Amino acid sequence: MTQKLEKFVDSLPILNTIKPIRKRNNKAYFEVRMEEFTQKMHRDLEPTRLWGYNSQYPGPMFDVQKGEPIEVKWINNLPNKHLLPLDESIVHHEPEVRTVTHLHGSETRPESDGYPEAWFTKDFKQVGPFFKREVYQYPNRQRAATLWYHDHAMGITRLNVYAGLVGMYIIRDQEERRLKLPSxxxxxxxxxxxxxxxxxxxxxxxxxxxxxxxxxxxxxxxxxxxxxxxxxxxxxxxxxxxxxxxxxxxxxxxxxxxxxxxxxxxxxxxxxxxxxxxxxxxxxxxxxxxxxxxxxxxxxxxxxxxxxxxxxxxxxxxxxxxxxxxxxxxxxxxVTKPLSAEDNSKIPNRLSIIPSLKTNMVAGYRNLKLVESKDPLGRPMPLLNNKKWEDPVTEKPRLGTTEIWSFINTMPVTHPIHIHLIQFQILDRRPFDLDLYNKTRQIRYLGPAKQPAPNERGLKDTVAAPAGEVTRVIVRFGPYTGQYVWHCHILEHEDHDMMRPYVVRE
Structure with a gap:
């Protein structure tokens, strides 16, 4: 940035809620267009050229009820040339501008999950090898939560998200309404x-x-x-x-x-x-x-x-x-607005009951190393279990079974690891001697396992895996079968092969 921008001169934009086009087969039906537009990001900046859902950044907010499924047609109306520097050496023979939307945290069938190779171009003229449908189905059967949607196209997620392809998605339920939270x-x-x-x-x-x-x-x-x-x-x-x-x-x-x-x-x-x-x-x-x-x-x-x-x-x-x-x-x-009415909202002590997955029978244990590697050009390329994206699938849990996945971070930085389809629970983190590991490839623990912090004891789909620690999560796989992905959510890492497919089997 070449100029210093003054802070706190623009008021916070309040996100607008998207309305359905119609109800079809008892489902609300939405259409969302990915388009190029300009938007003022700061009082003293000229309008910025962006890509966004329905020509806005962030995109419109979905506000839905648990148990009420919706359909969304994601439409690519973007230009054929990317507005950011595109490295064609990491993904070959694919169109420069391609998109696919992932509803992050949602329990959806694979054809609506936003698989990285289910991308498509403007007017669906070209589609990726995993492209299945134009209209996505979101069942919304899970508990109330703050989800979000963003682009997930193979090899260019970092650029498409940075250009503006993100938005929030809220699921509400009766349990939450009873708590009298601020609303x-x-x-x-x-x-x-x-x-x-x-x-x-x-x-x-x-x-x-x-x-x-x-x-x-x-x-x-x-x-x-x-x-x-x-x-x-x-x-x-x-x-x-x-x-x-x-x-x-x-x-x-x-x-x-x-x-x-x-x-x-x-x-x-x-x-x-x-x-x-x-x-x-x-x-x-x-x-x-x-x-x-x-x-x-x-x-x-x-x-x-x-x-x-x-x-x-x-x-x-x-x-x-x-x-x-x-x-x-x-x-x-x-804090300058007058109080409009008495505040009757609550900060409850007890919020919800979350059954522990620890009582489930564990069908499998997986030790998954986060490792530093180099690509053929000598560039840093962090990998999951030393496997690249195109390597054969190695994680194949069965539908309805519970597994414990241990993320062994042998790198010097924290990696946020995200697993599609499911919400998991964090079991613990245990530090090990990273210097010794780098010399001998042996893991020597430096102390006992640490329980997750109290604010991590709910359901999670993304976990911080700190450097030199083994982070364990317990996962029950379902409610659907099919091919999904797990990856680091540092987008530059995800795009450069720190992402792997996994399959939920019958």
Missing amino acids: GDYEVPLILSDRSFNEDGSLFYPSQPNNPSRNLPNPTIVPFFLGDTILVNGKVWPYIEVEPRKYRFRVLNTSNTRGYQLYLDSGQSFYQIGTDGGLLPSTVKLDKLAMEPAERADLIIDFSKHEGKSIILKNDLGPNADSNDETFDVMQFR
């Missing part, structure tokens, strides 16, 4: 992302790593990306005016690489009531919240004792952060 105007989605901009307002995304080799193609994929501004709901460092009362915030991290450590500069705590798969068993009081890419957190913040104050949602960058880094701020809350 209506007092329930606000917050979609976090990071971006960098050129002087003319256009998106900046690097075409080369910092120290490129002369042998690399140009453009070439970078191993990670961190933008130098933080956006919420498509605005750079926005503010929101709130009343002195309780609010519910559905927070979603859609950044390509960036994880967040969120806290409030007022020193007050917030209350986490939900995670990826919906409500937690009980409310967790937090002073700081860690969120890796693709994770969701359902929070309640009480502004009742802060009338007239301004509070900044901060991002802790750690003790070694660059003092010139502007990404330690996320957004601002201004």
Whole structure:
């Protein structure tokens, strides 16, 4: 970014809810178009050229009821040329602009899951080898939760998501309604992302790593990306005016690489009531919240004792952060609106009952290593169990069975691991001697296994697998059979082979 942007000058956009075109066979039917458009991201930036669902970033929000299935036709109306630097060396012989939408966290049949090779081009003129249908079916049979939808096209997910192809999807149910949580105007989605901009307002995304080799193609994929501004709901460092009362915030991290450590500069705590798969068993009081890419957190913040104050949602960058880094701020809350009515909402202690999968009979154990590798051009290429995307499928759980997957992270950074189709439970994390492993390939544990934090004890579909630790999750596979994927949700890693297919068998 070549210019310094002033913070907290734009108000937070409130996401609009999409309406169905019609009801067909007792299902609401929607059409969503992926289109190129321009949008003001900051008061002092020229409009930015973006790609988005229904010509907006983020896309429209789906707000649906549990047990009420919907149909969505995702339509690619994008130009034939990509607006970001496209490395053609990692995916060959495929059209430059291709899309497929994945509803992240949803229990759907494989043909509606957004498989990376189920991509399609404008007007469905070209389709990938796994393309099955134009209209996707979402059963919405799972518990209430904050899901999200985003592009998942093979080899270019990082670019399509960075261009703007993301949106939120909320499932509601009766259990949640009975809790009297803040609702209506007092329930606000917050979609976090990071971006960098050129002087003319256009998106900046690097075409080369910092120290490129002369042998690399140009453009070439970078191993990670961190933008130098933080956006919420498509605005750079926005503010929101709130009343002195309780609010519910559905927070979603859609950044390509960036994880967040969120806290409030007022020193007050917030209350986490939900995670990826919906409500937690009980409310967790937090002073700081860690969120890796693709994770969701359902929070309640009480502004009742802060009338007239301004509070900044901060991002802790750690003790070694660059003092010139502007990404330690996320957004601002201004407690300046008068109280419109008495606040009768609650922060319940007990929230939901989540049966433990530990009581299930475990049919299989899988040790899955996250390993550093190099591609034929010498570029970093992290892999899952040392396998590439095109290698034969090795994970084939049976429908209805329970397995324990151990993610053994032999790399120096945290990887957020996402498994399609299911919601799992985190069992524990156990540190091992990473230096010894790198010398001898032996795992020597440095201490006992650690239980997940209280705010990780709900249902999850994305788990932070820290460096030098074995992260164990327990998974029951269902409700459908077919071919799905599991992958790192750092999008630059996912696009460069840190993604594997898996099959749920009969």
